[in-house]
Amino acid sequence: MEVLVQTLVSGILIGGIYALIGLGMTLIMGVMKIINLAHGQLMMVAMYVTYVLFEHFQLDPYFSLLIAMPTLFVIGALIQKYLLNPLIKVESILPENQVLMTVGIGMVLTEIVRFLFHSDYRSVKTPYSTAAIYIQGISFNVPMIVAFGIAVLLSAALFFFLLKTDLGKSVRATAQNKDAAIIMGINAEWITILTYGLGSALVAAAGTLLLPIFYLFPDIGGPFTLKAFVITMLGGMGSTVGAIVGGVVLGIAESLGATYISMALKDAVAMVIFVLVLIFLPGGLKTLTKI
Amino acid sequence: MLRVEHVDAGYGDVQVLWDVSFKVDAGEFAVLVGANGAGKSTIMKTISNLVQPSRGEIWFEETRLNGIPPNRIIDLGIAHVPEGRQLFPEMTVRENLELGSLTARAKSHRKQSMEWVMELFPRLRERQKQLAGTLSGGEQQMCAIARGLMSRPKMVLFDEPSLGLSPLLTQDIFRLTHQIHQEGLTILMVEQNVKQTLTICDRAYVLTNGKIVMEGKGRELLENQEVKEAFLGI
């Protein structure tokens, strides 16, 4: 029983981090229909920003959110403006050119970071890194609870932004019908830049919050990119609530898979779920929950 | 008010418009008629700068439209109600309408505009919480028109507003466009429903294969033998 409960608890908590990763992706995939294979690498860059702030300026990672997120916003916006948007206008045989561009971007980001920081493992050790609360012998990791809380907050903020503000509505409008959005006076190109920037900022939050409990080296991004897809497809593209749900479902599925199947196959469990969702529930959980 | 001068335009390497010139005066109700694919929508899109003319100029009042980014056109007071409604399907009617009033001027009047269009289309008031994608065709068209009006335009471009609508709804739409015109807006409309359109318009242009082949008062054209053959199947 304790095994099951602890497995579920850690699954749910890890789900909070996953949700943050998925949140950025759901925006990028949902709005621009770009399969962003550089997502994890953007997160990695944010982690290095946080790391540098911690190492050299002793800034607490939670505080670095305020710097890492805007920094990644700018990086993301530049990528969209100078590398991705120009591709829309070029006719190529495969529409997947944008995807491949993100592969290139991911490689370049990784290698620039490697150039600057070498491949060394780095980490940010805070007093609260290993703090935990115990309820009836079940442990709740404090930084993960915080991350979960921030995930919920950010997704609520994103939800509010997308649903209640004109700008957010413009983002959704551009996603749903770009030409009509332009006719309404929306600068669609600018919106795509904003959206990729926001998506990057969100994944920056994930990276920054993850750092105190995890570690960092230049190649860390790749696996997270894959997770981001799973979460996004699971929750439904463009759905903020879906990102949370998708993150938690993935967290639980992985945890249960690790406990009851095999730790080595937990990522395979995630991938199997992913393929099943693609085939049998192409709209993700969104089609069931409608949000 | 609107002058289109010697415009060539097209998509990529396919040229659709050939030396198109026409004008619409302030307060006028002008109509473009022509077969499917003649290039009517392309003209509308060229005015909205969604399609860049490769030659020629377009003037609105004192402004040259060439080169202005398409999303700034609405600021000048031109609203485009596009072909096929082009609503934001996963947003509510109200949100769709709000998105019609993003320009600074329109934003400050959003409340009044909303009232105004809801008066015009009481059906939309009933359905304001419904997702636009689930509206019936006629309702969708109303929503698209209302969304265009939300920007408080001086001129509205209607692209086949009766497309896919039952005759009854088509009548409604015609009544409404007429009413909007009466309220002082300049209108440029594209319609398949040639007979009815020619009956209510001030001025009409006939487009064939991307060229203006005829122009005149609506009723005059109605009597024209060629028009009758080409569009009325008589």
Added chain:
Amino acid sequence: MKFFETRHLTKHFGGLTAVNDINFEVEKGEIYGLIGPNGSGKTTLFNLITGYHPSSSGEILFQGQPIHRLSTWKICKLGIGRTFQIAKPLRRMTVLENVMTSAFNRAPKKSEAMEKAMEVLEFCELASKKDNSAKGLTIGDRKRLEIARALATAPELLLLDETMAGLTPQEQTAGAELIRKIRDSGITIIIVEHIMHVIMNICDRLLCINYGQEIARGTPAEVANNQAVIEAYLGKE
């Protein structure tokens, strides 16, 4: 055995009934017209016949064989060709390659396919443009290519969806001529068209639908004078 018929054919899209209990039959060798206002379900009907959408209920019989459960390509193999309302050429192929691709349907050898394709191109008066890339064609040629592609599959029944929309009146006359020529070569045709003078001139019989339901059928003259059709489609004179 009827050449082609539908029985109680119905299609729902969610709550919308796009085609509602349609029954009609087509004789071999005739040109059968299908008219109706925009959105009345004509294209959907074509999509049902060609298996592009599964029907919700009802049957479709081609030469006595039920085809409503078959997939699109099998239906084509059986001898039903179609054009798309929005032309769907294979954009980065030449005109000849486009038509050859269709011709492979009956002519597995490349030389045969080439021969057949050239024949069809001559027939459709596109031969002079055979090496043009499909994406650069004018509207009229695109529509012709659409017909040529369907013809090259060597169909017995050809479904034409607004193949004359966007053509000049002269081109329309030529188009009507082409359609007649196709029929004279022994191919049965169902045609959807909004251009009344074409429909009235070339069709042997007409079916008019509205909201997915039949509102009239008969000879062109009968349908044109039908009150319901005038109200829903032709407009009051």
Added chain:
Amino acid sequence: EETIKVGIILPLTGGQAAFGEIEKNSFELALEEINAAGGINGKKLELLFEDDTGKPEVARSAAEKLINKDKVVMLGGGYGSSETFAIAGVAQQNRIPFLINTGSADKITEQKWDYVFRLNQPVSDYSLGLETFLASVVQPKTAAILFEDSAFGSGGAKTFQETCDRMGIKVVLSEGYSKGGMDFKPLLVKVKEANPDLIYMISYVMDAALLMTQSMELRIMPKLFVGGGAGFTLPEFSKNAGKAAEMVFSATLWYQTLPYPGAMEYYEKFVKKFGKDTEYHGAEAYSAAYVIADTLKRTKSMDPKDVRDALAATDMKTVFGPVKFVTDGKKINQNKLPTYLVQWSNGKLELVWPKDVASKAYVYPIEWEKVWK
């Protein structure tokens, strides 16, 4: 001026580059000293470094290039087992001697390849030092084995399983995981439920730290935690795991306080020069450089055959321990060295077993509640 060229293949980019760098630095440190001391009989030794990027086919390309293009007289390096194997194949084929200093999969020296020599212990030997400790001190009844599913991890797990079988220890759980996991709790709750006396983990440094911090978080309290070398001996382990690293044992191949001549000096020189810690990988590389120099000094000629013979005849002391290539079971040209047990104590790694070389007495039994307070 003519130099004697030796090719060194290491992962300088890619996921293992951190260790590749320690080794490269150690090679360069040794090279400087060797050349300062007169080089190879008056000629300068030159090390040509090639990056295998952590991929076997690149390692192969690198080896081909060094042999065929740069005409090196011998090869060194070899970090990851897969890459090492690829290089060994090329070396054997071209009859160029190859001195491995890190790649540890057992089968590399079991191929009867007479041009391939290994200075370091194979992975199956990693736990030998632990074995005597368990037998004479702990006598556990049950054990759990957690390992990363790399060649290194699964190979080590396999031999430790055999060790347990031999010693009558029941393995209640043996599970692999893929490197880079974020949350090991699902695995650890299973361990907790199985409640073994001993938890043996074969992990790289970051996984090692996470395994320990999360074990602490879940309050898993076996008689002892033991790492199977690699991650558990690195300074980063304690830096990252903090107090969760305390009292954790680990098998190790080397430790700077070992009574090998120059071991401590090497350690201090490295730290001084690069401002970073070094560990057994660095010592392996540093020693390999000296073995290479020694071989080249002794060889009759620079003909590969002669170099090979000279290498085979090596019998010297290095900071990593004595080097002498012997035949050991299926293995040939394998250096035979003992392995040791270390324990983390107050953030410092102490050599605790065998007793005669210990830098500090081991702490056992351990009161985890106190340690983790």
Added chain:
Amino acid sequence: MKLPRWSTLVSIVVLLLFPLLVPSDYYRHIFIIALMWVVIGSSWNLLAGFTGQVSFGHAIFFGTGAYTAGLCASKLGISAWWGMLLGGPVALLVGCVIGWICFRLRGPYFALATIAIGEIFRLVATDWRSLTEGMEGILIIQTFRSKIPYYYLALFLAGACVFVIDRIMQSKWGYYFIAIREDQDSAEAIGISSFRYKSLSLMVSSFFTGLAGALYMNYMAFIDPHVVFALHDISIMAILVGIIGGVGTLWGPPAGAFIMVLLQETFRSSFFGLLPSWVSESHVLVFGLLVIFVIRFMANGLVGDWPKIQQLWSRSKQTLPANGGN
């Protein structure tokens, strides 16, 4: 789109004579690897470039072929060369199953599903130690000490692959594949079973990729799951080979393979030691930049955009007035 006949001939002759003219095993090795990538890239291109199904999972077939050969040796105790017979068919079977699962998905969803399945293969191969030996990998002894047999085998395989693909593309299948790429609905309407022909394309593609895998096993003599089922180093590399050379062209992937392998090696070795070592440390960076550059400015790859490049070249030489059209 087509290379002139003489340049094809010249390249064939050069490739045939290469190992005899260049005695260095190092360059022979590089060419063997490049030829292997010709096979993988061309196979990928058949499915993605010609048929429009962009696979991000070709490592599945490569790995399957490699493991078929490897398991022949490690489990059946027969020569890994049997893999050169079995690897293709086994990969083809795997291809059939994957096609059956994935071809109901279109466009990016297909791509994502292939990534996921590729990862599943890698993870399962890693964990299924009783079959695959996991990450300890499978080890055989190379049959030949000389590179020359491997070279000609790789050359034969590459030649066969390109030849078969060329034949296919000239036949009805080729027309059908392109039709599916251009417009699947339209293809169905002219009697093409998109499922059947996509599957055929995948089968040929996986067959050759599997053979390349089997060749890899025999030549490299060592495989483990992270090497042969690698997402980045195999699946994405296959795409890059195609993209850089030019998708949807016969000669694009072969050109891409040589460019990629040679460039990678050149940079990895800091231009054969001529440049400082930081160049080699940043070779992946240069590679990434190259990818970005090609996609940004040569959307159809070197071969695909060759006319455009030639035009630019001649224009810059003649300094003609820039003409707006493109």
